[in-house]
Amino acid sequence: DGGITQSPKYLFRKEGQNVTLSCEQNLNHDAMYWYRQDPGQGLRLIYYSQIVNDFQKGDIAEGYSVSREKKESFPLTVTSAQKNPTAFYLCASSRRTGGNVNYGYTFGSGTRLTVV
Amino acid sequence: QKEVEQDPGPLSVPEGAIVSLNCTYSNSAFQYFMWYRQYSRKGPELLMYTYSSGNKEDGRFTAQVDKSSKYISLFIRDSQPSDSATYLCAMGMDTGRRALTFGSGTRLQVQP
Numbered sequence: 379d380g381g382i383t384q385s386p387k388y389l390f391r392k393e394g395q396n397v398t399l400s401c402e403q404n405l406n407h408d409a410m411y412w413y414r415q416d417p418g419q420g421l422r423l424i425y426y427s428q429i430v431n432d433f434q435k436g437d438i439a440e441g442y443s444v445s446r447e448k449k450e451s452f453p454l455t456v457t458s459a460q461k462n463p464t465a466f467y468l469c470a471s472s473r474r475t476g477g478n479v480n481y482g483y484t485f486g487s488g489t490r491l492t493v494v
Numbered sequence: 495q496k497e498v499e500q501d502p503g504p505l506s507v508p509e510g511a512i513v514s515l516n517c518t519y520s521n522s523a524f525q526y527f528m529w530y531r532q533y534s535r536k537g538p539e540l541l542m543y544t545y546s547s548g549n550k551e552d553g554r555f556t557a558q559v560d561k562s563s564k565y566i567s568l569f570i571r572d573s574q575p576s577d578s579a580t581y582l583c584a585m586g587m588d589t590g591r592r593a594l595t596f597g598s599g600t601r602l603q604v605q606p
Binding site: 384411483488 | 500526528530535536537582584586592594596597598
C-alpha cells in the first residue's frame with residue numbers, strides 16, 4: 379500500500395540537542411512538506427520541496443533545516459536554535475502543483491516532539 | 495491579521511443535525527480550496543477539494559466557495575458521532591508559494 383511514514387511517533391529532546399524527524403513516502407509524489415501544529419494555531423509551514431535537491435522556507439523556518447536528496451525522503455532537523463520546539467510535526471506529500479490539478483496532501487501520522 | 499481565519503469552536507451538535515463550518519480569507523490569489531478532517535493525534539485527511547468558485551457535493555458533505563466574499567463553507571448533513579473531529583480549511587494558489595495555507599481548525603463534537 380502506498381503511503382507516507384513518519385518516525386518516530388514520539389521523540390524527546392534535551393536542551394541544546396539537534397534531533398532529526400524522518401519522513402518517507404512511496405506515493406511517487408514530487409512535492410513534500412513539513413508543518414508544525416500547536417494547540418489553537420492550526421498548521422504552520424516550516425519547509426517545502428517541489429523537486430529533489432530543491433526546497434523553500436515556509437513561515438517558521440528559523441531553527442529548522444531540511445534536505446531532499448531522494449524523491450522519497452524529506453527529513454527535518456530541529457536544531458538547538460529552535461527555542462520552542464515542543465509541538466506536533468506533520469509531514470505531507472502531493473503531486474507537483476500547477477494548473478487545475480488536485481494537489482491535495484497525503485499526511486503522515488505525525489511526530490510528537492517534547493523538550494525535556 | 496492571518497491570511498485564513500477559522501473559528502476554533504468547539505462546536506457541539508446533536509446527532510442528525512446539519513453542521514456548517516466556515517473560513518474567511520484575505521488573499522485573492524487563492525484558487526484551490528480544501529477541507530481536511532483530523533482525528534485526535536492523527537494526521538489530517540482530505541475531505542473535499544474545490545477549484546475556484548462553486549459548490550461540490552460528496553455524500554453527506556457539501557463544500558461551497560464564494561470568491562467574491564472570500565468565504566468558504568463545509569456543510570455536513572445527518573451528522574454522526576464519528577464526524578467528531580477537527581476540521582481544517584486549506585487554500586493554495588497557482589503562482590507564488592506552492593504550499594497550502596491552513597486555517598486553525600474547528601473542533602466539532604457530535605453528541606449521540
